[in-house]
Amino acid sequence: MDINKINITTFSRALEKRQQRENLHILIVEDQKFSRLMLKTFLAKAYEVTDVETGEDALAEYIISAPDIVFLDIELPKVNGYKVLKLLTKLDKKAFIIMVTANNYKEDVDKSLTLGAKGFVAKPYTKDKIYECVEDFILMQQ
Amino acid sequence: MNEPVNLTNLREMTDGDVEMEKMLFEEFFSSSEECILLMGNNCEDGENEGFRSSAHALKGTAINLGAETLSNLCKYAQENYTASSAEKQTMIDNIKEEYHKAKAFLQEIY
Numbered sequence A: 001m002d003i004n005k006i007n008i009t010t011f012s013r014a015l016e017k018r019q020q021r022e023n024l025h026i027l028i029v030e031d032q033k034f035s036r037l038m039l040k041t042f043l044a045k046a047y048e049v050t051d052v053e054t055g056e057d058a059l060a061e062y063i064i065s066a067p068d069i070v071f072l073d074i075e076l077p078k079v080n081g082y083k084v085l086k087l088l089t090k091l092d093k094k095a096f097i098i099m100v101t102a103n104n105y106k107e108d109v110d111k112s113l114t115l116g117a118k119g120f121v122a123k124p125y126t127k128d129k130i131y132e133c134v135e136d137f138i139l140m141q142q
Numbered sequence B: 001m002n003e004p005v006n007l008t009n010l011r012e013m014t015d016g017d018v019e020m021e022k023m024l025f026e027e028f029f030s031s032s033e034e035c036i037l038l039m040g041n042n043c044e045d046g047e048n049e050g051f052r053s054s055a056h057a058l059k060g061t062a063i064n065l066g067a068e069t070l071s072n073l074c075k076y077a078q079e080n081y082t083a084s085s086a087e088k089q090t091m092i093d094n095i096k097e098e099y100h101k102a103k104a105f106l107q108e109i110y
Helices: A008-020 A033-043 A055-065 A081-091 A106-114 A127-141 B008-014 B018-041 B049-065 B068-079 B085-109
Strands: A025-029 A048-052 A069-073 A097-101 A119-122
Touching: A008 A055, A025 A033, A025 A055, A033 A048, A033 A127, A033 B008, A033 B018, A033 B049, A048 A055, A055 A069, A055 A081, A069 A081, A069 A127, A081 A097, A081 A106, A097 A106, A106 A119, A119 A127, B008 B018, B018 B049, B018 B085, B049 B068, B049 B085, B068 B085
Parallel strands: A025 A048, A025 A069, A069 A097, A097 A119
Antiparallel strands: none
């Protein structure tokens, strides 16, 4: 994954569309199908949702759609969530990224927040945890 | 005795969508069996990343399903990925046993 190879024109268009859209667009980055499906099922009732399995696909999708919120799993194959987080926060100063993990270790929370994540969700996904993330995003926009 | 799976949270997330629930159960069966197989294939003495990552993957699925005992067994395996082959085999046997309890419980539902 090379941030220098990003098509800036495509990303600029996506950012323009982000300014204009009415409904939230959420990107889920999760390699485990069960967890991906569960979260997507919940979010898709209210929001536009795209899901991908890998860090590489996350970056590609981010450039095309500039999502409002990203739920990003830390432990991904090949390119882990921290690397994706670093790239996305470098690419987009307004990136709103929530790190998710089945580990609930303090060092994961600290590292995520230090690298620019806006929140942290320890699995299991619950309605309350997910709504809280969306509400945080909405509050930050006001 | 506690049930092997508590579906309360999953059903809140799926809003009681029966077809989605069935799909998730099937995904749980296939991904769990794949993870257990991979753990068995990475069972040699000492540090083994394949064993750790497979245990972690199954833990994430189990915890989201509501299979707490299974997720705790996977957590133990994930955190003890440097154990001996014999110890790892015991961890896998315990995980398999709990997985089969969870599977039987879910198959009773539909």
